[in-house]
Amino acid sequence: MAEQSRGLVLVVEDDPAIADLVQRYLLREGFGVHVEKDGAAALAAVRRMRPAAVVLDVGLPSMDGIEICRTLRTEGDWTPILFVTARDDEVDRVLGLELGGDDYVTKPFSPRELVARVRTVLRRGPTAAEVLAVGGTRVDLTRRRVWANDAEVALTATEFDLLAHLMRHPNHVFDRSRLLSTVWGYSTTTTRTVDVHVAQLRAKLGTASPIRTVRGIGYAADPS
Incomplete structure (x- = not known):
């Protein structure tokens, strides 16, 4: 080793x-x-x-x-x-x-x-304390912890980065290619990876999920 x-x-x-x-x-x-x-x-x-x-x-x-x-x-x-x-x-x-x-x-x-x-x-969040809240979801960027309707939820590193990126820009619509480039750090013609992670986030966050699908484009975090 x-x-x-x-x-x-x-x-x-x-x-x-x-x-x-x-x-x-x-x-x-x-x-x-x-x-x-x-x-x-x-x-x-x-x-x-x-x-x-x-x-x-x-x-x-x-x-x-x-x-x-x-x-x-x-x-x-x-x-x-x-x-x-x-x-x-x-x-x-x-x-x-x-x-x-x-x-x-x-x-x-x-x-x-x-x-x-x-x-x-392995990317980690910022050193300054910062908590994002959109709808029923809260994200602690410093400690990399997430709560949905006040219940803590365990996410993978990539699920966390994807959710945090969307919540940093509420109501901003990101296409799948842009999300791959920003969150994953690479671009490809296969965007199924994004859809799978969004589906998993929605399943884990339940009714607190702020992620909205914009048909034919991509996803956004919707505060409503």
Whole structure:
């Protein structure tokens, strides 16, 4: 295990060549890295080491990445998870996001892009105390905590960033491509990721959700 300044990233990958490549690029960017190749060992490592983020392959021996994510989220562990999948199948990717994954890349991928996405899911809020309130939802940007109708709600790092971005600009309509660029830090022709995260936010926030769909365009936080 290598320990460096940006926090520890657990890389879970059973292909040694890919694991080594990802590790080298993360180390180059100042992250600490620990590698596991087995699903059950990876789950134990998350519980033991409390990494800042997990780069998680979907296809693994003993326990796949989807099951690892499901188990952690059921336990209340919301460590940011970036899925890596060899299957070019949107169902797998969307399922991972619905379980509480923060982002995904598909093999073959650019290691620079993967590192950029790790940095994105690890972004933290401003140092100055600030609480946003729109409708029945309150967001504490400093402590990264969210309440819906006074009940605290657990969000993934990406869900939090998306909600906070919309609530910082009430009534401003953002198209999906703009949200991908601003919140995720990249642009792509596939905007399904945004829709999945919005659906998950609405499910978690319930009647307090301030997110409004603007047909044919995107989403806005509506104070009404």
